[in-house]
Amino acid sequence: MEFDHLLIRYGEMALKGKNIKQFIVKLQENIQQKLHDYPKVKVKRTQGRMFVQLNGQDPEPIIAKCKQIFGIQSLSLAIKVENEEQQIKDAALYALVNSNDVKTFKVSVKRIDKNFPIRSQQMNQVIGGHLLSNTSGYTVDVHHPDLEIKVEIRTEATYITSSVVPGLGGLPVGTSGKTLLMLSGGIDSPVAGYLAMKRGVEIEAIHFHSPPFTSERAKQKVLDLASKLTEYGNSVKVHVIPFTKLQQHIFREMPDGYAMTIMRRMMFRISQMLCERENILSITTGESLGQVASQTMESMHAINEVTSLPVLRPLIAMDKNDIIQISRRINTYDISIRPYEDCCTIFVPKSPKTRPSREKVNYFEGQMDVTEMLHEAVQNSETVRMTGKLDTMQEFDGLL
Amino acid sequence: MIYLDNSATTKPHPEVLKSFQQVSETFFANPSSIHQFGGEAEKLLMKAREQVAQLLHVDSGEIIFTSGGTEGNNTALKGIALQHHERGKHIITTEIEHPSVLETCQSLEKLGFEVTYLPVNQNGVVSITDVKEAIRNDTILITVMHVNNELGSIQPVEEIGQIAKQYPKLMFHVDDVQGLGKLPLQLAESGIDLCTMSGHKIHGVKGTGILYVNKHVRLFPLIHGGNQEHAVRSGTENLAGAVSLAKALRLIMVKQKNDATKLYKLNKYLRSELGKLNGVIINTPEQAAPHIINFSVPGLKPEVLIHMLGEQEIYISTKSACSSKLTDESKILAACDLDKARTTSALRISISYDTTMEELATFVKTLDNAIKQLKEVLE
Numbered sequence: 001m002e003f004d005h006l007l008i009r010y011g012e013m014a015l016k017g018k019n020i021k022q023f024i025v026k027l028q029e030n031i032q033q034k035l036h037d038y039p040k041v042k043v044k045r046t047q048g049r050m051f052v053q054l055n056g057q058d059p060e061p062i063i064a065k066c067k068q069i070f071g072i073q074s075l076s077l078a079i080k081v082e083n084e085e086q087q088i089k090d091a092a093l094y095a096l097v098n099s100n101d102v103k104t105f106k107v108s109v110k111r112i113d114k115n116f117p118i119r120s121q122q123m124n125q126v127i128g129g130h131l132l133s134n135t136s137g138y139t140v141d142v143h144h145p146d147l148e149i150k151v152e153i154r155t156e157a158t159y160i161t162s163s164v165v166p167g168l169g170g171l172p173v174g175t176s177g178k179t180l181l182m183l184s185g186g187i188d189s190p191v192a193g194y195l196a197m198k199r200g201v202e203i204e205a206i207h208f209h210s211p212p213f214t215s216e217r218a219k220q221k222v223l224d225l226a227s228k229l230t231e232y233g234n235s236v237k238v239h240v241i242p243f244t245k246l247q248q249h250i251f252r253e254m255p256d257g258y259a260m261t262i263m264r265r266m267m268f269r270i271s272q273m274l275c276e277r278e279n280i281l282s283i284t285t286g287e288s289l290g291q292v293a294s295q296t297m298e299s300m301h302a303i304n305e306v307t308s309l310p311v312l313r314p315l316i317a318m319d320k321n322d323i324i325q326i327s328r329r330i331n332t333y334d335i336s337i338r339p340y341e342d343c344c345t346i347f348v349p350k351s352p353k354t355r356p357s358r359e360k361v362n363y364f365e366g367q368m369d370v371t372e373m374l375h376e377a378v379q380n381s382e383t384v385r386m387t388g389k390l391d392t393m394q395e396f397d398g399l400l
Numbered sequence: 401m402i403y404l405d406n407s408a409t410t411k412p413h414p415e416v417l418k419s420f421q422q423v424s425e426t427f428f429a430n431p432s433s434i435h436q437f438g439g440e441a442e443k444l445l446m447k448a449r450e451q452v453a454q455l456l457h458v459d460s461g462e463i464i465f466t467s468g469g470t471e472g473n474n475t476a477l478k479g480i481a482l483q484h485h486e487r488g489k490h491i492i493t494t495e496i497e498h499p500s501v502l503e504t505c506q507s508l509e510k511l512g513f514e515v516t517y518l519p520v521n522q523n524g525v526v527s528i529t530d531v532k533e534a535i536r537n538d539t540i541l542i543t544v545m546h547v548n549n550e551l552g553s554i555q556p557v558e559e560i561g562q563i564a565k566q567y568p569k570l571m572f573h574v575d576d577v578q579g580l581g582k583l584p585l586q587l588a589e590s591g592i593d594l595c596t597m598s599g600h601k602i603h604g605v606k607g608t609g610i611l612y613v614n615k616h617v618r619l620f621p622l623i624h625g626g627n628q629e630h631a632v633r634s635g636t637e638n639l640a641g642a643v644s645l646a647k648a649l650r651l652i653m654v655k656q657k658n659d660a661t662k663l664y665k666l667n668k669y670l671r672s673e674l675g676k677l678n679g680v681i682i683n684t685p686e687q688a689a690p691h692i693i694n695f696s697v698p699g700l701k702p703e704v705l706i707h708m709l710g711e712q713e714i715y716i717s718t719k720s721a722c723s724s725k726l727t728d729e730s731k732i733l734a735a736c737d738l739d740k741a742r743t744t745s746a747l748r749i750s751i752s753y754d755t756t757m758e759e760l761a762t763f764v765k766t767l768d769n770a771i772k773q774l775k776e777v778l779e
Binding site for chain 2: 060061064100101215216217220224331334396398399400
């Protein structure tokens with residue numbers, strides 16, 4: 001006997017009423033995609049539950065992968081047996097003796113298959129009795145057990161589970177449309193992308209690159225960040241925008257205090273153009289209120305003027321420490337702190353306006369025509385598709 | 401030539417050597433240099449680290465490239481001891497560790513640390529109960545090898561990991577130099593905080609190694625300088641070494657996955673053939689790693705046998721290469737409480753995935769002849 005299945009529980013999705021099917025199908029696809037290195041593993045749906053059939057594979061790495069999939073509330077290793085009393089008893093016993101640090105337990109039977117002859121309450125006692133008489137040192141505690149052995153008697157089979165592993169929650173990526181994430185090399189924007197994905201959003205990323213002022217390493221850093229985000233979804237496309245010409249122009253022509261605001265507006269304009277080209281319905285940023293000059297209320301008011309797309313700001317009310325905590329957890333922090341200059345750190349006005357006004361920004365912008373430069377930037381963008389599988393490996397082909 | 405001393409060192413894989421040479425030629429820039437060329441080198445180093453992390457199912461931030469097993473063990477033990485001496489000064493290990501662990505422990509004793517050396521049973525395995533009972537309030541480190549280098553015995557490191565997990569202030573280090581590529585060992589969430597691996601035991605080049613350091617663990621660095629390797633091991637990175645090691649690890653993992661049964665088959669054959677020889681006693685327990693077989697020929701000096709086999713270009717060893725030049729007696733076999741006749745006449749065969757049945761047959765035949773010849777002279 002062995003734990004041969006993973007039982008997957010959905011979280012919030014369960015509340016989705018009539019639309020639930022599409023959420024579940026997407027989740028199934030995402031799990032299959034994530035586990036495609038394990039061809040023997042099968043992902044099956046039954047009513048109200050999803051099961052991963054391990055077919056002899058070591059469960060640990062598969063659990064680790066499932067813990068990175070949004071839409072899974074929790075999961076448990078499960079033993080599948082026939083709807084037959086002795087088999088169920090044996091499996092429950094196996095689950096109990098194979099758990100560490102357990103002194104007290106409780107059995108919870110759910111009888112979904114009403115044809116099974118023994119009622120749930122009675123079955124609890126039957127199994128509990130079997131466990132107690134075949135072991136020593138365990139006692140039953142129905143209120144705060146160390147281990148809860150759950151038995152689900154379903155029509156097709158009975159599943160016995162014990163430990164519950166928490167999942168990431170959220171909604172399956174791909175059920176809430178697509179957003180364009182403005183990805184810098186900093187700590188915040190990858191976290192914003194992660195949180196957007198948690199709400200089921202698929203992401204593409206846009207990055208502004210200013211060679212030769214910013215290096216290949218700065219670009220690589222962003223690609224590596226995007227690659228980390230693929231762990232929570234599928235592939236992530238990164239659009240790298242050549243920004244040098246426009247950026248130099250702005251900082252040469254525009255008043256120092258307003259250059260930063262105008263630069264951000266140009267970034268939003270380019271992002272919107274890209275969204276139109278790629279059929280994306282929103283922009284996501286890592287802005288957090290009050291963190292830097294461009295993230296004051298006035299600044300956001302002035303910058304937001306240039307786009308009609310919804311701008312998602314998942315971090316808007318978060319403290320820096322909370323953001324850092326998430327970035328450590330999702331392993332983007334170590335990449336984000338690599339010390340390369342990016343386009344936001346090279347051209348920094350001495351005293352950017354923290355309270356720019358829309359009127360003034362529009363007045364200054366009116367004095368230069370950048371339409372062509374904007375189009376040029378979008379046209380010359382380079383798109384890199386990150387798949388998370390040691391991206392750009394081919395250039396070191398054969399060495400590793 | 402029949403090479404049966406793979407626990408001392410393995411023959412570098414040609415692909416690994418090719419990789420080492422190509423990287424040395426093409427990416428010779430310093431990975432820490434700011435210019436583009438340095439950037440390329442750094443990127444390659446990052447890819448190597450990522451590949452190693454993926455193969456070991458851990459995060460790339462948890463991989464430190466070292467110069468090998470001895471450095472890995474020193475970095476882990478002294479690093480924990482010096483970082484956490486205010487928490488406590490007690491360390492637990494076993495009597496049969498590699499000298500790079502035992503002597504590091506002894507050196508720490510001179511600095512005021514207290515070390516408990518746990519005994520092993522006749523099979524060379526430490527008892528879980530002993531480990532549990534040895535843990536004190538001031539214990540900061542348990543260090544236990546996965547596979548013993550002389551005997552091939554397997555230590556219950558997974559169970560110890562489960563125990564160590566219950567003590568948040570207690571770090572658990574595993575020396576996996578002999579186990580890597582032969583026996584599976586799960587690192588993430590196993591309770592193992594540090595794990596030492598060596599390149600030249602898996603057909604990599606000498607002077608390469610890996611220390612896994614769980615991200616929650618802080619180490620006092622042995623080498624300060626330029627903050628390379630997450631500031632745990634400063635000094636210009638050995639890029640060619642790291643890249644070729646990543647490749648060696650990938651290749652051995654494939655072998656381990658596809659050819660695991662081959663080692664066991666060879667081992668079974670060797671055991672049964674050696675068992676038939678007059679005067680040979682097998683020391684390695686039945687439950688052991690498949691690539692090491694230790695046996696004794698009581699009454700004969702192991703060195704003499706090694707030289708006789710060497711004349712036929714068959715290479716085996718006595719004990720760990722790191723201690724074989726010292727005395728005749730195997731401290732490890734002595735720790736297993738074997739009698740003196742056995743502990744002073746022990747020989748070690750260690751095979752690789754490339755070893756063939758024919759080679760083993762030739763070896764056994766040659767050994768048999770050598771024993772007979774020697775016994776005639778001596779008796």
